[in-house]
Amino acid sequence: MNVLLNEIIVIRLCCISCNKSEGLNCQYQKEEMYLKPKERNAFWVMWSAAFTRTLLFNTALMSAAVILAAVLGGGFLLIARRIFSRRKALRSLSYPASLMRGKTVIVTGANCGIGKATAAELLKLQARVIMACRDRQRAEEAAQDIKNQAGANQGEVVIKHLDLASLQSVRSFCEEVIREEPRIDVLINNAGLYQCPYSRTEEGYEMQLGVNHLGHFLLTNLLLDLLKQSAPSRIVMVSSKLYKYGSINFEDLNSEQNYNKSFCYSQSKLANLLFTRELAHRLDGTGVTVNALTPGIVRTRLGRHINIPLLIKPLFLLVSWLFFKSPLEGAQTPLYLACSPEVEGVSGKCFTNCEEEQLLSKATDDNTAKRLWDLSENMVGLRR
Numbered sequence: 001m002n003v004l005l006n007e008i009i010v011i012r013l014c015c016i017s018c019n020k021s022e023g024l025n026c027q028y029q030k031e032e033m034y035l036k037p038k039e040r041n042a043f044w045v046m047w048s049a050a051f052t053r054t055l056l057f058n059t060a061l062m063s064a065a066v067i068l069a070a071v072l073g074g075g076f077l078l079i080a081r082r083i084f085s086r087r088k089a090l091r092s093l094s095y096p097a098s099l100m101r102g103k104t105v106i107v108t109g110a111n112c113g114i115g116k117a118t119a120a121e122l123l124k125l126q127a128r129v130i131m132a133c134r135d136r137q138r139a140e141e142a143a144q145d146i147k148n149q150a151g152a153n154q155g156e157v158v159i160k161h162l163d164l165a166s167l168q169s170v171r172s173f174c175e176e177v178i179r180e181e182p183r184i185d186v187l188i189n190n191a192g193l194y195q196c197p198y199s200r201t202e203e204g205y206e207m208q209l210g211v212n213h214l215g216h217f218l219l220t221n222l223l224l225d226l227l228k229q230s231a232p233s234r235i236v237m238v239s240s241k242l243y244k245y246g247s248i249n250f251e252d253l254n255s256e257q258n259y260n261k262s263f264c265y266s267q268s269k270l271a272n273l274l275f276t277r278e279l280a281h282r283l284d285g286t287g288v289t290v291n292a293l294t295p296g297i298v299r300t301r302l303g304r305h306i307n308i309p310l311l312i313k314p315l316f317l318l319v320s321w322l323f324f325k326s327p328l329e330g331a332q333t334p335l336y337l338a339c340s341p342e343v344e345g346v347s348g349k350c351f352t353n354c355e356e357e358q359l360l361s362k363a364t365d366d367n368t369a370k371r372l373w374d375l376s377e378n379m380v381g382l383r384r
């Protein structure tokens with residue numbers, strides 16, 4: 001009987017493994033019927049265990065094959081992209097070494113990612129860089145790192161506390177800057193949050209809207225007078241191509257009725273573009289320009305709130321290393337807008353890869369931009 005039992009299990013597993021339709025209707029199904037109830041139960045226990053082992057083995061084999069194919073297939077792409085990306089990353093070196101000497105630049109979120117890489121390049125160009133960061137310890141570590149990389153002829157680094165999730169912190173930061181800084185030549189609104197769990201700012205606004213849009217809206221408006229006094233000066237707004245999937249939900253701008261983290265991020269990035277457009281109209285003739293940019297997919301901590309399954313994470317890391325931009329590559333367009341003579345006097349535009357980008361009509365709607373401006377003024381307390 002044990003021989004018959006084992007034979008049934010082997011054949012049934014073979015049928016299932018080979019995806020044959022007769023797996024449950026072959027001749028061994030008849031032999032199973034001759035088993036006694038206890039033997040039949042034992043059969044099913046043994047069959048289930050064997051099937052589970054086979055399934056796990058096949059799954060592991062397939063996963064290993066996928067990872068191996070990705071590694072081997074990506075080898076050539078890795079080498080080619082690394083060579084190409086290094087050529088692109090050298091673009092910042094084409095600027096004169098003293099291009100930003102005597103100029104003061106504020107970079108929000110300068111302790112990591114694109115912000116840190118942008119601050120590092122500006123420091124090499126001898127700018128006075130104000131790192132506006134929420135976490136002072138991480139800012140100090142980042143400052144030391146970029147100073148070590150900048151070499152002997154470098155600019156100056158200043159760290160100031162700024163929490164964009166607190167409008168009071170924004171006001172305190174601006175008061176300190178106006179009190180201590182005689183001029184601001186460039187303001188780079190870089191800091192942002194991406195698809196975080198639902199939470200609110202200190203004033204009760206949805207976090208992504210509050211940090212990505214409202215915090216920078218207030219920051220920029222409070223520094224406008226100093227920027228005008230420092231003209232010609234520039235404002236740079238970091239947006240995202242994901243604006244395409246958003247809209248300004250005026251009926252529930254604060255996401256109190258429904259929260260979709262993907263939509264809220266896209267809405268905040270669309271708000272950045274509409275803010276840029278309306279601000280450009282208001283600054284016409286002042287000597288202050290404002291432009292936005294979409295950096296593309298960059299390897300930064302911005303996606304830290306995205307949960308990636310443990311088994312997929314190695315493959316994701318490999319793909320990101322192969323195809324995502326490095327922070328230095330991502331910093332090229334904000335650096336270009338901050339200091340390149342090519343965009344002197346250009347305002348109200350959006351750029352990607354240091355070239356002007358054509359936006360969807362939703363990002364160039366003047367009526368929506370004006371309506372959002374008025375509402376934002378009320379939300380941050382600029383309009384009494």
